[in-house]
Amino acid sequence: MTLIDNHEAVGMEGAPRLSEASARDYFELLKPRVMSLVVFTAFAGLVLAPGQINPVIGFIAILCIAIGAGASGALNMWYDADIDAVMSRTAKRPIPAGKILPQEALAFGLTLSAFSVIILGLAVHWLAAGLLAFTIFFYVVIYTMWLKRSTPQNIVIGGAAGAFPPMIGWACVTGGVSVESIVLFLIIFLWTPAHFWALALFKMGDYGAVGVPMMPNVCGQATTKRQIVVYALLTALSGICPTLIGFASLGYGAFATALGLGFVWYSLAVLRMPESDLRMLPAKKLFAFSIAYLFAIFSALLVDYVIVNVWLNAGGII
Amino acid sequence: METVKLTEAQKKSRRGRNIALGLVLAGLVGLFYVVTLIKFGGGMAH
Secondary structure (H helix, E strand, O other), X not given: OOOOOOOOOEOXXXXXXXXXXXXXXXXXXXXXXXXXXXXXXXXXXXXXXXXXXXXXXXHHHHHHHHHHHHHHHHHHHHHOHHHHOOOOOXXXXXXXXXXXXXXXXXXXXXXXHHHHHHHHHHHOXXXXXXXXXXXXXXXXXXXXXXXXXXXXXHHHHHHHHHHXXXXXXXXXHHOOOOHHHHHHHHHHHXXXXXXXXXXXXXXXXXXXXXXXXXXXXHHXXXXXXXXXXXXXXXXXXXXXXXXXXXXXXXXXXXXXXXXXXXXXXXXXXXXXXXXXXXXXXXXXXXXXXHHHHXXXXXXXXXXXXXXXXXXXHOOXXX | OOOOOOOXXXXXXXXXXXXXXXXXXXXXXXXXXXXXXXXXXHHHHO
């Protein structure tokens, strides 16, 4: 790995380097936008799981999962500082911007990883803690250090790291893994390629400049667009699975079907997008829709759960 | 004796980091206290 050469421990005049990094810069290392998705999906897993959890313990569980995800983000920024400095999307991150040293980010990430896993284990459940530790390991070592720079399937396999949070939330309540939590995992896992490749299409130049073998750069736009449609179809199908296995209502199933059709429709627009289209508006629209899709699916699962349970508690069935 | 002179920006950012670290540590103390009460509260009452 090549580190940014303007990050020296000793300044130009030989004086000790004194940090001007603010607490906000350290918070930025945690990738707060990614963390918000992790918090939301982990919360969904925690609420949807059968059983009871003390609300305070539940809050601590979500906090630990969020911090663990943030820690893996910090470790990702430590390792990827060289390519982050070149790409327009990431050049302003704290390490390439010169606000935080790579070794400071490394120490920060490792410390938070250890604390989040240990506290989750001590306060909530050791299986959930084990899953969180594996998620951090998978994102940092398997995805960031190995797959990202070596194969165009990087985000297909690496997407598993982002798919674990609802499964961890579920394990916090039940102490186990079940078909339902695997379905929640699958929804995010199958959603990731279409989401990320839409971004990779309109950021092709950036990824090409740093030599990251994203699908559009290695296999071309046509193959990427076809695969986006395939994964959009699989995502749409997985979105309906909670109803198919009796875990969510028919109302949810209808909503998920409509959303899934929307996802496929946007992916078909990307398929029809000519290679000469430099603005790539359909890819940008698919990227935006994919984020809304995931939030909507997990929101719908939560709303469905609340409606069904309120109805049950009111004596609807029992 | 030569000492390190901090600039205003360095002083401000260090103060901000110290406050954040203090809040995190206080939060951890509170967290362990609450977890202890929840985990052992029932047992201690008996």
